[in-house]
Amino acid sequence: MSIEIRYVGPEQTDEFALPIRTAFGLGYSAERSERSRRLPELTTRIAAFDGSEPVGGAGAYAFEFSTPGGGSVPTSGLTMVAVVPTHRRQGILRKLIQKQLEDARERGQPIAALWATEAPIYGRFGYGLAAFAGDVSIERDRSAFVGSPVPFTARYVSEAEALERIPRIYQAARGATTCMPSRSTEWWSLRRLLDVESVRGGSGPLQRVIFQIDGRDEGYALYRVRLDHKEPQIPHTVVTVQEAIGATPAGTRAAWRYLCDLDLATTINATCLPTDHPLFLLLAEPRRMHYRAYDSVFVRVVDVPRALAARKYGAEGSLVIEVDDEFCPWNTGRYRLDAAASHATRTEEPWDLKVTAQALGSAYLGGFSFSRLAEAGGVEARTEGALERADRMFVAPRLPFCPEIF
Secondary structure: OOEEEEEOOHHHHHHHHHHHHHHHOOOOOHHHHHHHHHOOOEEEEEEEEEOOEEEEEEEEEEEEEEEOOOEEEEEEEEEEEEEOHHHOOOOHHHHHHHHHHHHHHHOOOOEEEEEOOOHHHHHOOOOEEOOEEEEEEEEHHHOOEOOOOOOOEEEEOOHHHHHHHHHHHHHHHHOOOOOOEOOOHHHHHHHHOOOOHHHOOOOOOOEEEEEEEOOEEEEEEEEEEEEEEEEOOEEEEEEEEEEEEEOOHHHHHHHHHHHHOOOOEEEEEEEEEOOOOOHHHHEOOHHHHOOEEEEOEEEEEOOHHHHHHOOOOOOOOEEEEEEEOOOOHHHOEEEEEEOOOOEEEEOOOOOOEEEEHHHHHHHHOOOOOHHHHHHOOOEEEOOOOHHHHHHHHHOOOOOOOOOOOO
């Protein structure tokens, strides 16, 4: 059997998506397929063919992740990865991922990222856990806030108005938060603001609300409502929050105060919230969030010097970092990082820290410290104080937050 790995174009989206539909038991949707074709971010479609039969696939979105200090880094967002069960354990996935990383390098994307369906798979390819997220299910009658309320006004907006105003709020939030992907107009209209029956999941239409403070747009909420009658004449209303983001801390507080005050609401559910979300401090009873954490974004450094130069650092200083990268051998070597200049160059100097590819991916966006990674065996320090210096340099003011699965 000879397996051919090759790029396919948007016109072959149905063939490209067949392996993931087969692996996950998904039905075909012409509507969903057309939306996928229209997304400009989906620049890479790699398929594995056994003759004319598609047996594997891996796609990648081209966007930019926000980085500590208000910067951004071009990113290859791995998605739609699958091999059909009849062709498992034949090295097809490895070839697909290798092609994806080579593609990212050629496109000038210093990092790759993904949400893992099965996390153990991707560590073999140098992806390291970079962030946690969690789901909440807030009991509305136990959702009192501490402190004084923020005065704000809330307004429903049309889809057209939302498409004009909400992206500006989101972009402002990206400047203060790490790991938020950039979004094209099409991404907004075909994904986040999309309101068709097939995406409602039994709930009502998408509600789009903007929050103003002193006349400025400072937050928004996208949510749906589902009314259940668990008991006769007693309404049980579930609010499902798709996204609630503030351009400022006050905007975030306004969005969540509004959501927790919705009339008739019994429960407010939300997903993909970071482990340091402001709700933990805003709610008088944070345990009533019923927060359930899970691994979210994994990061893989594709081009070490370009990745290190693409972010800002929390403290001045320099380090020599030795990278051991078997899967992407072009990364293996030593690099001197000058934090003040955000500059990294190859060097033959003695190393201060030795890191695996997975550990570097975990530390890159500030989600995990080098000291903690050293405890797990992914980092080795040879120079006294090197771990502490690296921790200060790579620190991020807030934990990485990716508000959606891609």
